[in-house]
Amino acid sequence: MSVALSLRDVSVQFGSHLALQGVNLHMHAGERVALVGANGSGKSTLLRVAHGLLNVSAGRVDVASEVNQAMVFQRPHMLRTSVLRFVVWGLWLQGTSWREAHERAMQALQRVGLQDLADRSARTLSGGQQQRLALARAWALQPNFVLLDEPTSSLDPYAKREVERLLAEWVAASNVSLLFSSHNLGQVKRLATRVIYLEGGRVLADLPVDAFFNQPLGHSHPEAHLFLKGELG
Secondary structure, eight states: OOEEEEEEEEEEEETTTEEEEEEEEEEEOOEEEEEESTSSSHHHHHHHHHSSSSSSSEEEEETTTTEEEEEESSSSSEEEEHHHHHHHHHHHHTTTHHHHHHHHHHHHHHHHHHHGTTTBBHHHHGHHHHHHHHHHHHHHHHEEEEEETTTTTTSSSSHHHHHHHHHHHHHSSOOOOOEEEEOOOHHHHHHSSSSEETTEEEEEEEEEEEHHHHHTTTTHHHHHHHHHHHOOO
8 A cells, every 4th residue: 555645753833832743644545544632732733734735844744646635624715706616716726627627516516415506605605514615625626635624623513414424425435545633533433544643743642543442542652541531531
């Protein structure tokens, strides 16, 4: 299985604050890796580094040439345009012809159940609908590696289930790699094959999902054990 993403001794510093410290992460194609940890632990910074949105202060980031990434943010920015054109613009800016972009955009909207809202202003959608629209835009780009920053954290329970269902269907239908952050540990159990626990910008645990949740961590990974005890207890 080929390595899709590799971070070697990566550090990111903002002024005097070290947001990431000596992070090592290697992801193979088809893996689904969840980033967990408290607010400020470095999850969002790591995602932005992996997507090329932030420069590193030290270390190295390598993305395989065959990797085509797309990222979905916690609160996606809605352009002042229609739902359909929100997806079309993303494709057109990547060099897709206008006609093909419309066809692929409509297919993407159908996939997330927003085809009947294609002419509505994207900014008038509910939070859950906006997140589904962001997923549609990402799906239309046909990536094989998707990064998601807390994709359901600001949504109501129904919208959370819908977005998670769409993600699960996407994974089931393809060999897409996922790197996502989440505070929802149930969601992590359902979607991830591997869990990385971050604290203070450092990776303190990197385990298969079953080992992270079902094996004793008190001696081997005490910080992750305390995190789980606090979150689940």
